[in-house]
Amino acid sequence: MTETTVISADEGSLLVLRRLLSSHKEDSCQRHSIFQTRCTVGGKVCQMIIDSGSCENVVSATMVSKLELPTVDHPKPYTLSWIKKENEVQVSKRCLVSFSIGNYAEQVWCDVVPMDACHLLLGRPWKFDKKTVHDGKANTYSFKHQNQRIMLVPLQESTAVKASPQLLTRSLFLKAFREATFGFALVILATNEAQTNEDTVVRDILEEYPDVLSSVLPSRLPPERQIQHAVEFVPGSVIPNRPAYQLRPEEQAELKRQVEELLNKGFIRHSVSPCAVPALLVPKRDGSYRMCIDSRAVNKITVKYRFPIPRIDDIFDQLQGATIFSKLDLRSGYHQIRMRPGDEWKTAFKTHDGLYKWLIMPFGLTNAPSTFMRLMNHVLQPFLYKFVIAYFDDVLVYSANLQDHRIHLRRVLDLFREQQLFINLEKCQFAASQITFLGYQLSAEGLKIDLDKVEAVRSWPVPQSFTDIRRFHGLASFYRRFIKDFSTIAAPMTEILRANQFEWNPAAQTSFEELKQRLSSTPTLNLPDFDQAFEVECDASNVGIGAVLTQGGHPIAYFSEKLSDARRKYSTYDKEFYAIVRALQHWSHYLLSNEFVLFSDHEALRYLCHQKKLKARHAKWSESLSAFHYVLKHKAGHHNQVADALSRRYVLLQTLQNKVIGFEVIRDLYTEDADFGNIWQQCLQGPFNLFHIKDGYLFFKQRMCVPNCSLRLTLISESHEGNLAGHFGREKTIELLCENFFWPSLRKHVGRFVQNCQVCKRAKTTSTNAGLYTPLPVPSSPWVEISIDFVVGLPRTQRNKDSIMVVVDRFSMKKKKYSLTFTF
Template identity: 40%
Template sequence: MPAPRLIQPYGALVLFTPKPDGSLRMCIDYRALNKQTIKNKYPIPQIDDLLDQFRGATVFSKIDLQSGYWQIRMADDSVYKTAFRTRYGSYEYLVMPFGLTNAPATFQAEMNHILCPLLDECVVVYLDDILVYSHEMQQHVEHLRRVFEILRRERFYVKLSKSDFALEKVQFLGHIVSAQGVHVDPKKIEAVRTWKTPENVKELQQFLGFADYYNRFKNTPYNWEPRHQEAVEQLKQALTSAPVLILPDPERDYVIEADASDQAVGAVLMHDQENGLQPIAYLSKKLHGAELNYPIHDKEAFAIIIAFKTLRCYLEGRKTTVYTDHCSLKYLKTQPSLSRRQVRWIDFLETHFHYNIVYKPGHKNKADALSRPAHVAAIQVEGMNPLLKGLFTHGYTIDPEIPLAEKRHLLQWDNDIAYRKGSTKILVPNYPPLRQLLLEEYHDVLYAGHFGSNKTLTGIAKHYYWPRMADDIQKFVTSCTTCQRMKSSKQKKAGLLQPLPVPEQPWQVVSLDFITGLPTTICGHDAILVVIDKFSKMGHFIPTHTTARTEGTAQLFVRYIISQDGIPTTLISDRDPKFTSKFWKELMPLLGTKLAI
């Protein structure tokens, strides 16, 4: 509804983002309001307690409410706090919007209240997920009837498209529930179970990093044998079995380590035990489509979002610490300028979770390997020309920036070739013969086609990187004699040269220019304004400053030229910014002087 107040103390920002079905989702940034809100400590159900209720059940129905939060009305004295600003004025929510920090606890309390007679008998409720369970079908029909009677009486509406009825097996809170019992969702450990067989030392080190074994393989020649394959399969089994993947403890806080690379995101859910952080579940996701074009800041944030969405049943209503190796994400909650995508993500986090983001350097982050499996790399170092590889090796030894980058953990190595951290692009050292060879390989050879700077940059950037690479490619292409000789110019053709008219009297036509680069005098001058009369060749040499503004130059011209020799009819100059400025172009016509640039 429109806000009726003349003075509105609250006013959150609002954005619309597209949903997968083409409709729009309204996202409101309630971060400032949430900071001032006293947290509702109403308990969110413990997952273990809910799962214990299914013993002996054989039939299940999962009910999802239609925009559940919107079915609860706001308190009259809190409506004005939900105000959000639009170009048409301020509006307020009469129902509970998404984004409020106490919305999950309020909704859970309401569900527990209305369904209290059926709790622990045939119904479990986790926020807007209602699961009805029964021992046999006839009993299940009666249980559903009782649930629907309560929902109808309390005027809560069900979304049929997201509800499932009379199932023998159902996915609920990250588990598979059936008559046989409760099983862990296989997707939680799929990231480790389907890990690709290592093909080199680097991939082997990444895989063994979870078991802290990789140090013993340092400087060991790579020789893959059947016994190694057997060891990898045993490690896969160990990493996904009970001794390493501990069970979640609802009494403990959760810890997430999330990370992203160019092609994938990954995360680890853990508990802080007495003997350190212990993993509960691993997850990773390869990026597709538009996700690959996200800036690195958004990719790192996307890793956190994927973790919270996948592990939502554990984290909702619990205190969670998120470790990331992207320092700027520490300020995600207070960042003033957000894109629509970021607003949508923050709205999701602020509505459902109590979290804190902490910076942790990448070399200490367990999720690093999940987001950076080398089998997605575009370059196979084993196929590199030996001569080219030798140039790389020599270049790394003489480039003074390489040790500094290693010290800051910005590099990762594979077969003596350096990559940018989290990327599959080879880092080219500051070694001119090597960079010259790459430029010639991508521009000069017959199959390269002498492309322009943009296409040459695109080709090189697929596999290589070095600082100021675009500038080096631009200089190389513009200096290519073949391109200059064979390619037609795309610039507008210059007009015919026209002689300047011969003046009929002194100081009718004058020319101006600056002499710069001079040593500074005791008066602070470091430039000379030169004014020459085209008729008599008489000149004025006026001391000035390189940093002088257009207005200052105009004052010098009036003081030394116009006051002594009169106003010229034509003024000749180059395209110095002082002579092409709006002030200069407007001043000269007022004096009746024509500008000839």
């Protein structure tokens, strides 16, 4: 029986074509609902409807324009009158839309029509071609795709948008507003019931601290605490005096207003300081302005602090066992710290109206983050890393259960009250089972990627320059601990950075798309439990090394590193050894004080501790490993799949690129090819059986079809005797080649090539069993039986001798040596 794969809607931010003023909750009943889901088109998440009443497949003209999808003339143009009621629509274009829902990918010809109902509408043609079966009660569609049973399920209550005759679009609202003297817009937002319930659990505690949870900062200076901000200039520095920036009249008025507000609060004073830097206004998203100080000249001559900033990884390591979280955010945290008396003149800034100095710590000073971190560590020191952690103005309270959490939250708020620190209630979250903190989602299950943050990576356009590659790589690297073999996957892109000229190639495009896909389906990483044993699995390939840290079979973190050109020349033994060394160095803070199990799929590494003689490189590595307490176990590659999957496909593509001008040449061969010519013509009209066209290439399932040309021989050669292979046998070569390529006589061609391989014939000669050995009899006395051996090819002596004959008495084992001249 064929197993059915249930596919739900794709996740992510929906492609916006027209924003709505109201958002209605979906009726949970499917009785009156049409089938709605979400698919991915061109890297964007789009709204899709399946409608059996539509006689055509339809795509939104606005989406086609926004995603720049190619269109062709419609072979049979026609007129529609039901999409827009006001006028008829002439349908003259169509588009081959490539979309995917989960692991179901399809190409469908759609008519390009202006519509607002959705981005993509599949009608009778798609249902007919896929032979779909509709379950009316569950509102699901089932069909067979590539020998697999697929079931599409509709959007759930929290994600679907219910069609409503009262839905008001932006254009209609503006039109109605222009025709009226005045108007109102009511925006209906769905309430977050889960968040409301979470806050209710600790509401009684929050009501006890109205002074700490103040809506605004008090109009007075902060108290004189032990931690104050100091500014120390480098001895002999020239005091800066920069002119004020030229501002527009309205900007001058706004700057004057903000300065007067700070004067009234007592945060600044008039000054006659010899040090002066200009003030300026920076626009906010809402159109208002924020006053900023250009402190670059002051920062240049300031002595820099070296106060340690906590590592994010170290922060998360403390959260093992926590199930309840509260996130606190300080209100204008910098403005809650006073300047050290006597240093105020160093913060002076000028406007068109005068010179002022700060009495509180302003934004923009070079040592301000260190001072703020010192204050948070000082205030929270009694409970730091017990049930509270701080990263600048973000404070996280964590507990194993709700009862403890209420106690912990009270203790933290008591510390803030004692130090007169104020919290921004609007940015806080209390008693949550899942919370977003520092770009990650925390829960009892472990650590996840914040989907809002990673959306920037998923929607990143194809890099067009070296700078674009560096930006994308830096953004994706933030979440590299979630991505297995990150360095290896990114290797084709980083290789481009080494070239003198930017040239985007297919391998880099594959790497780019693979990283975006991996970020969309990252696993949940467990938080480390130091009471359990750690396990480290390591592996190496010709591209890079990889490792995974686990506990009880659940991943905690991934590590990968791209090998340099010099290290790629290492032997397999050295690469595997190096992978172990780098993995243990990377996770030394987990492993140094704990015993752990170390797995490797290289058998020889099991005996590294018992080698009598070591190379210099091995001696250095062995010395670094001696600090760890581990048990080394062998794990075969097919069992060590996590660390073993080191992007070997990239090696094959890289090798082929060096020997073949490009795969572009085969695009022109499909039409006249004996094997694929007819199939190519069928696929021009749409997918045919298991064949389809993508980017100008013909594919059978997910494997590229190779026409009858010299490229077939090159592919076989690389799979059998290239850098990736080691003169594999017939079946293994076929298995490696069939991962990516297809042609009808592939197995026969590979068998013929392997059979005629001269290297295999010399190295893999077969021999018959020679039978049992017959031991020689023991001699009865010395020099009765002797054995003779020759040592030849030695440097020639002055007496023209270049060989030695060794005679051994088999009774006494006494040896005699005679110098000889090699004569043949």
